[in-house]
Amino acid sequence: MTTSNGQYIAAIDQGTTSSRCIVFGADGRIVAVDQQEHSQIFPQPGWVEHDAEEIWTRVQSVVSGALAKAGLTRDDIRAIGITNQRETTVLWDKNTGKPVHNALVWQDTRTEELCKELGRNVGQDRFRRETGLPLASYFAGPKIRWLLDNVEGLRERAERGEILFGTMDTWVIWNLTGGVDGGKHVTDVTNASRTMLMNLHTLQWDESIAQSMDVPLSVLPEIRSSAEIYGEAVGELAGVPVASALGDQQAALFGQTCFDIGEAKSTYGTGTFLLLNTGEKIVNSYHGLLTTVGYRIGDQAPVYALEGSIAVTGSLVQWLRDQLGIISTAAEIETLASTVEDNGGAYIVPAFSGLFAPYWRSDARGVITGLTRYVTKGHLARAVLEATAWQTREVVDAMEKDSGVTLSALKVDGGMTSNNLLMQNIADVLDVPVERPYVAETTALGAAYAAGLAVGFWPDLDTLRANWHRAAEWTPRMDEATREREYKNWLKAVERTMGWIEEDQPSGH
Amino acid sequence: MAGSIQSLERAAAILRLLAGGERRLGLSDVANALGLAKGTAHGILRTLQQEGFVEQDPDSGKYQLGAELLRLGQSYLDVHELRARALVWADDLARASGETVYLGVLHQRGVLIVHHVFRPDDTRQVLEVGSMQPLHSTALGKVLTAFDPVARAELVESEREAFTAHTVTDLDVIDAEAAAIRERGWAAAVEETWAGVASIGALIQDRRRNPVGAVALNGPVERVCTTGPDGRIGPVRPDLVVSVREAARAISRDLGAPRF
Numbered sequence: 001m002t003t004s005n006g007q008y009i010a011a012i013d014q015g016t017t018s019s020r021c022i023v024f025g026a027d028g029r030i031v032a033v034d035q036q037e038h039s040q041i042f043p044q045p046g047w048v049e050h051d052a053e054e055i056w057t058r059v060q061s062v063v064s065g066a067l068a069k070a071g072l073t074r075d076d077i078r079a080i081g082i083t084n085q086r087e088t089t090v091l092w093d094k095n096t097g098k099p100v101h102n103a104l105v106w107q108d109t110r111t112e113e114l115c116k117e118l119g120r121n122v123g124q125d126r127f128r129r130e131t132g133l134p135l136a137s138y139f140a141g142p143k144i145r146w147l148l149d150n151v152e153g154l155r156e157r158a159e160r161g162e163i164l165f166g167t168m169d170t171w172v173i174w175n176l177t178g179g180v181d182g183g184k185h186v187t188d189v190t191n192a193s194r195t196m197l198m199n200l201h202t203l204q205w206d207e208s209i210a211q212s213m214d215v216p217l218s219v220l221p222e223i224r225s226s227a228e229i230y231g232e233a234v235g236e237l238a239g240v241p242v243a244s245a246l247g248d249q250q251a252a253l254f255g256q257t258c259f260d261i262g263e264a265k266s267t268y269g270t271g272t273f274l275l276l277n278t279g280e281k282i283v284n285s286y287h288g289l290l291t292t293v294g295y296r297i298g299d300q301a302p303v304y305a306l307e308g309s310i311a312v313t314g315s316l317v318q319w320l321r322d323q324l325g326i327i328s329t330a331a332e333i334e335t336l337a338s339t340v341e342d343n344g345g346a347y348i349v350p351a352f353s354g355l356f357a358p359y360w361r362s363d364a365r366g367v368i369t370g371l372t373r374y375v376t377k378g379h380l381a382r383a384v385l386e387a388t389a390w391q392t393r394e395v396v397d398a399m400e401k402d403s404g405v406t407l408s409a410l411k412v413d414g415g416m417t418s419n420n421l422l423m424q425n426i427a428d429v430l431d432v433p434v435e436r437p438y439v440a441e442t443t444a445l446g447a448a449y450a451a452g453l454a455v456g457f458w459p460d461l462d463t464l465r466a467n468w469h470r471a472a473e474w475t476p477r478m479d480e481a482t483r484e485r486e487y488k489n490w491l492k493a494v495e496r497t498m499g500w501i502e503e504d505q506p507s508g509h
Numbered sequence: 510m511a512g513s514i515q516s517l518e519r520a521a522a523i524l525r526l527l528a529g530g531e532r533r534l535g536l537s538d539v540a541n542a543l544g545l546a547k548g549t550a551h552g553i554l555r556t557l558q559q560e561g562f563v564e565q566d567p568d569s570g571k572y573q574l575g576a577e578l579l580r581l582g583q584s585y586l587d588v589h590e591l592r593a594r595a596l597v598w599a600d601d602l603a604r605a606s607g608e609t610v611y612l613g614v615l616h617q618r619g620v621l622i623v624h625h626v627f628r629p630d631d632t633r634q635v636l637e638v639g640s641m642q643p644l645h646s647t648a649l650g651k652v653l654t655a656f657d658p659v660a661r662a663e664l665v666e667s668e669r670e671a672f673t674a675h676t677v678t679d680l681d682v683i684d685a686e687a688a689a690i691r692e693r694g695w696a697a698a699v700e701e702t703w704a705g706v707a708s709i710g711a712l713i714q715d716r717r718r719n720p721v722g723a724v725a726l727n728g729p730v731e732r733v734c735t736t737g738p739d740g741r742i743g744p745v746r747p748d749l750v751v752s753v754r755e756a757a758r759a760i761s762r763d764l765g766a767p768r769f
Contacts, residue, residue, distance in 0.1 A: 329587060335587050417596075418589075418592055420638050438604050438626075438629060440596065470627055470631055470634075471627055472625065472626065
């Protein structure tokens with residue numbers, strides 16, 4: 001093994017719309033960033049694909065780009081960490097390295113019917129006890145099955161042992177460590193926990209679930225921890241250890257240094273993902289959350305997490321901008337919302353494609369309610385921001401009920417943290433402080449941290465925690481009576497979304 | 510309050526008329542709708558046309574709103590847009606300098622704080638977004654006063670309070686310093702508002718090089734200023750000036766300003 005005195009860690013963030021490489025210094029500060037988008041392929045409504053070969057080309061290119069911008073060479077890089085869009089599924093030929101089909105992206109809904117079938121008489125919670133997940137089209141297992149069923153001759157090739165499966169972490173690591181020439185076929189526990197094929201208790205592939213899904217074990221990668229040396233890179237970074245992999249939301253949890261039980265982070269983007277560290281305990285959710293692996297460092301005990309996702313947050317602001325034209329940039333929502341003191345009695349529940357956590361009602365559709373002649377676009381802008389705050393509150397309430405842990409503060413990141421009014425609103429409705437750290441790139445930072453720990457660049461979690469600094473904090477200002485009244489109104493508004501789509505009605509619009 | 514100017518009122522009425530309903534109107538339509546003599550309406554329309562606010566269709570001779578109006582509308586920079594663009598750079602400035610960072614814009618004879626990054630020492634700090642700072646005695650205010658004629662006008666009107674023994678309230682002295690600030694591109698205020706506190710600020714410009722705001726770091730004089738051999742507090746540290754100016758340039762660049 002090459003030993004390097006490199007003073008930097010490179011993180012590869014293979015995301016849904018782009019791939020990035022970010023180089024970090026020892027204090028966690030960003031030294032250089034390079035980013036490239038890749039094509040989104042929409043073969044038919046509801047289907048979303050990526051070209052995995054294009055993604056690998058982009059990844060190589062951003063690695064070179066970031067090194068060039070930083071003026072560094074491979075000798076300066078101590079380790080490489082990987083974080084990735086979760087659940088996106090690719091199958092490839094291990095002898096040629098060629099994907100057998102475009103990757104099926106997590107948003108792709110083509111496996112919805114298959115998931116219903118797999119639920120049989122039990123329903124969507126058939127595999128929840130083992131995997132922590134409901135049967136839903138996001139997860140990788142059913143996507144593998146779809147590919148095996150629909151790409152001609154693939155199942156036979158898979159059974160002959162010629163085909164490998166990977167989520168994007170696996171695909172990047174395999175290529176990075178040599179591809180057809182000795183590439184390591186591995187995944188980490190966090191990515192494996194999103195396949196619906198891994199048993200949360202043993203952290204191994206669950207043979208009986210794989211059998212139920214008709215997925216041959218031979219295609220599956222080896223499950224490793226999130227922070228260990230998987231192998232050495234070849235090519236531009238030849239000799240540099242590839243030393244971490246974490247799904248993007250778990251990486252953000254790690255980057256926000258939520259290492260203690262009860263610490264939670266919320267990433268506010270198009271949608272929002274809240275993860276709560278539940279320690280070594282696997283908490284089953286009875287309130288519509290997912291149970292997932294938070295991270296595992298080397299051979300230490302795994303740390304589990306509860307995850308609540310909110311489908312529509314930033315995208316509601318985009319809807320106001322693009323579909324209604326009430327604002328011309330996303331940031332203007334705050335200007336408009338600031339023209340009024342409150343929501344004027346209006347509430348917007350953006351159940352655009354049903355209600356997600358904690359309700360999971362696909363028959364729901366969005367509503368704007370409480371309208372009177374008094375309501376202005378300023379009130380609606382406020383209702384838009386409040387919708388994100390109340391949805392956060394609902395997920396936090398569900399987490400507290402499931403875990404018995406009371407949140408003492410919420411660490412936030414993502415694009416919407418630049419919205420001051422929203423952040424204040426979240427502090428108000430949660431009645432806990434909301435904290436924003438300096439490094440907005442918590443996802444890439446998490447991958448860098450894990451890789452740095454694996455190679456001894458950083459000695460321990462406390463050192464990482466010492467790198468976390470508060471750049472802003474919003475403290476609750478709303479009085480209890482207002483909070484209770486508004487929450488009650490919000491819940492009433494949510495009620496009005498349900499049952500809109502009837503059984504025999506097409507759910508598309 | 511002076512009386513309103515009739516021709517401006519009429520010009521505004523014409524613009525409103527063109528903005529609603531038909532959108533393309535002939536000279537007599539405009540004159541009739543507003544009860545003006547044709548000659549008067551024509552004179553106003555011609556002036557508006559020269560300024561680009563109105564365009565005349567060469568075939569029909571009808572009038573419609575001009576492109577200049579659109580340009581005017583777009584040149585307004587939303588302060589929340591400013592914050593969103595500045596976030597990364599302001600964070601970086603605070604982390605690199607170890608001091609508090611503010612972003613401010615001109616607002617009613619003062620500086621409105623639109624963004625605030627805590628000093629990275631994890632002590633209890635209160636978010637000051639939405640608060641006001643004075644124009645005459647802070648680095649943010651001095652930068653805006655030096656580069657923005659509107660800010661200068663507001664300063665003349667404002668009551669310039671002497672917060673400390675170092676506060677400059679005399680307009681001539683302020684103007685002389687403003688000239689120096691324009692020359693060197695940054696401003697400092699040492700104990701002029703708060704005893705023991707120094708600030709360094711630089712200008713943020715949009716893509717037309719309009720002054721849209723300022724970024725500044727604030728900290729104790731012991732850290733922000735140099736100390737002479739006799740232990741006396743000297744001028745602000747040049748390395749911090751460089752950091753503030755770099756941050757201002759980076760934010761301006763993100764707003765589309767040309768490279769300096």
